[in-house]
Amino acid sequence: MSVTGVNWLKYSSPQAFYPLAGRMIPWCAAAASVVMGVGLYIGFFVAPTDFQQGEAYRIIFVHVPAAWMSMFLYVVMAVWAGLGLGLNARLSFMMAQAIAPTGAMFTFLALLTGAMWGKPTWGAWWVWDARLTSELILLFQYAGVMLLRTSIDDLRRADRASAVFALVGVVNVPIIYFSVRWWNTLHQGASVSMTAGSKMAATMLTAMLLMTVGFWMYSIAVTLARVRCVMVEREQLPAWSKQSPMPDVAEAR
Amino acid sequence: MQWGSLTEFLAMGGYGLYVWTSFSATALCMVWEVLALWRRRAAVRAEYRDVS
Numbered sequence: 001m002s003v004t005g006v007n008w009l010k011y012s013s014p015q016a017f018y019p020l021a022g023r024m025i026p027w028c029a030a031a032a033s034v035v036m037g038v039g040l041y042i043g044f045f046v047a048p049t050d051f052q053q054g055e056a057y058r059i060i061f062v063h064v065p066a067a068w069m070s071m072f073l074y075v076v077m078a079v080w081a082g083l084g085l086g087l088n089a090r091l092s093f094m095m096a097q098a099i100a101p102t103g104a105m106f107t108f109l110a111l112l113t114g115a116m117w118g119k120p121t122w123g124a125w126w127v128w129d130a131r132l133t134s135e136l137i138l139l140f141q142y143a144g145v146m147l148l149r150t151s152i153d154d155l156r157r158a159d160r161a162s163a164v165f166a167l168v169g170v171v172n173v174p175i176i177y178f179s180v181r182w183w184n185t186l187h188q189g190a191s192v193s194m195t196a197g198s199k200m201a202a203t204m205l206t207a208m209l210l211m212t213v214g215f216w217m218y219s220i221a222v223t224l225a226r227v228r229c230v231m232v233e234r235e236q237l238p239a240w241s242k243q244s245p246m247p248d249v250a251e252a253r
Numbered sequence: 254m255q256w257g258s259l260t261e262f263l264a265m266g267g268y269g270l271y272v273w274t275s276f277s278a279t280a281l282c283m284v285w286e287v288l289a290l291w292r293r294r295a296a297v298r299a300e301y302r303d304v305s
Contacts, residue, residue, distance in 0.1 A: 059275045116274050158265065
């Protein structure tokens with residue numbers, strides 16, 4: 001059917017996706033460990049001291065990747081939620097459900113490491129400026145998506161309600177991203193932009209990008225591990241999750 | 254490399270508290286999440302014995 005000869009649509013069913021996810025987890029986890037290890041090494045031992053902020057700037061190696069992941073995971077969650085609403089696909093709702101806790105964790109970490117960076121550089125743990133406030137709202141949105149799901153007993157209604165909530169909230173992501181440009185904020189502007197390139201030393205940028213890739217691989221691994229739990233908990237029919245070769249529907253036809 | 258000794262590395266030019274709190278909080282959250290998923294998976298397997 002497809003150009004690659006692999007029937008990708010096969011994996012849109014939980015039965016086929018479950019073993020695939022199981023095979024992907026160790027590879028993503030290994031990649032995350034290696035990439036984060038190299039990123040930390042470059043970040044702490046190769047990247048030079050910042051001439052303005054001294055060593056405090058090294059918080060960037062967890063702060064920026066965590067903040068990027070918090071926004072990126074929200075968009076991915078909203079896309080799965082939208083697919084679930086549009087196609088009425090169980091797997092899409094399960095993916096949205098599995099992403100939310102990890103996204104919330106990265107949002108919390110972005111705020112916490114931001115406070116740790118704000119105190120020595122601005123003299124304040126927290127200020128109510130546009131960037132910080134919109135990121136805090138993102139944390140509440142993740143909490144809302146998760147609470148809405150747990151507060152509705154009927155699974156299908158819970159799926160739809162939290163999906164609508166997630167989709168509406170996606171407007172906040174560009175607000176967070178462009179907040180440093182739209183408003184006069186204390187938060188510094190983007191260090192990396194697609195148009196102007198980077199304003200950082202090459203080794204600093206390398207470490208930050210490696211940490212981002214590492215966080216990304218970590219997120220894929222934990223999301224897949226969680227979605228496997230969610231699948232069995234929700235379906236309560238684990239017969240298909242047994243380690244048996246899946247009959248290929250395309251071949252059987 | 255700009256660190257003369259381990260003490261110097263841990264001090265982070267006087268910003269040690271902020272830098273190490275950030276990195277250890279991130280590490281703790283990740284370890285906690287992985288352990289929580291491990292337990293959740295064990296619970297799933299205990300309930301449905303034929304889950305792979």
